[in-house]
Amino acid sequence: MDAFSPSLFFDRSQDLNSQILWKLRIPRVLLAFLAGAGLSVCGMTFQALFRNPLADPSTLGVSSGASVGAVLFIFTGLMSTPFGIPGISLFAFMGALGSILFVYGITRVARVEMGSTMLLAGVAVSLFFSSIIMFVQHLSDYSDSFHILHWLMGGVDTSGFTDVLTVLPFVSVGGLVVLSLNRELNLIAMGDEIALSRGVNVSRTQKKLFFATSLTVGGIVSVCGPIGFVGIMVPHICRLWIGSDHRYLTAFSLLFGGAFLVLCDLFARSVIAPAEIPVGVITALLGGPFFIWLLVFRFFEGRVA
């Protein structure tokens, strides 16, 4: 008996259930896992870099930056694929990098210990980019406009492995860079002065992490759209679970973040089945109250988790 031969998978490809499993379900679970892992590790990185428990790709305007990049790409219809990298992901990466550098620049110019200033800069960036997206949508024809709207809700619905293979390198490279810098993240989370005094090259570490997070967020947003609040919820739940030490927290956030978004998506496509809710709607519904809880907890207790 040849129970594990490839024929087990491929000979039955005519079977509808098997088709659904291999073309829809498994790619979708993998895509959700990659997106959840990537967004969580980026949220964790931003929180440590800015020493702000409320930082996340969505609150810093990084996701909106990536969205603008992607929407501009759809709108201009440049269907190019330089070096095999999908142009839309490249545009989203540049949008994400632009936002993060802008928000960081604001906190440097304002010369304040990045706290509320940075979040307010993130809000301003988000609102500004939302209006650009609305403007582009307004100019687009009906089908482009619908495409943009559906994509902006943030979802991991996919068919085949193309999307998974597009996101995989972005999340892998970004995740590996963050994993390699987890001791630096510990020290930077304690303050730039402490980090410098312990021998961390803070500005070089920041540059690497800005690059890694923009790459990850850009790759995810270009395929799945902005999925909010994952990066704020997952790292906090992980900190409660295993503590703040990034030597463990980084890997744990990657794994738990992936599992978390898979679960959210499972809920999103089964709660009103056969209709589906975009997973971004679920994470925002969970994330809004979570954010408020953190805000109140932080203000009244002076600490988080």
Next chain:
Amino acid sequence: MTEPLIEVTDLSYKIEKREILSNVSFKVERGDFLSIIGPNGAGKTTLLKCLGGILKRTKGHVSIANRPAESFSHKEMARRCAYVPQSGLTAFPFTVGEFVRMGRYPHTGPFSALSAHDIEAVRKALAMTETEEFEGRYLNTLSGGERQRVWIAAAVAQESEILLLDEPSTFLDPKHQIHIMEILKTLNSKFGVTILSVTHDVNGALVAGGRAMALRDGKVAFSGGVQELLVGSVLEDIYGVAFHVLEHPHIGKRVAAHQK
């Protein structure tokens, strides 16, 4: 004649157009205990940060063990010189043990676990600051005195030969001030650590012994043995208020009390 461990020549630091430090020059010998005093805004903390590589000096020269400071990599510098900032609340709930273990950063590479020597250095740092008992506690649950000791422990774990401290005991009650001073004196006399400590506590510096340097308006206003601070109008020139010199009845050292 020993080589100076730290040699600072014409160090200046400017923010925008304001000169915080101007042409500061001094030397520190290996094993010195140097108290840096002076009125608020004199540039004491800025000087410490320039030495610790946290701020980039605008001009001047700093050499450590006869090597220009800029020739050290970040990690090499950290193995020479540890900075203890004023401790405060932290953004994330790290434990005391996690924070002190981070002090081993300049001695380890990426992905490597702590070696037996690293663990021993951490244990020693906790023991000498008497903080072992809170190893598992969260930083933000510590009292002011406990927190300051933990911040010192984290720098001691770095095993650097120079320790730069920014007002290590300013906000502490007398008992904890004495405790911190004892820890610093032990580090200095028993472990040979060279100490530069910014302080507002003139009597603390007098009792600690060693040398003192005073800054006023970003310039060196005094440099010498601590007891020389009590000669003539030295303290009055530094702080702009008159002082009485008194003999401490128990320790036999002279201390200063400001008039009024």
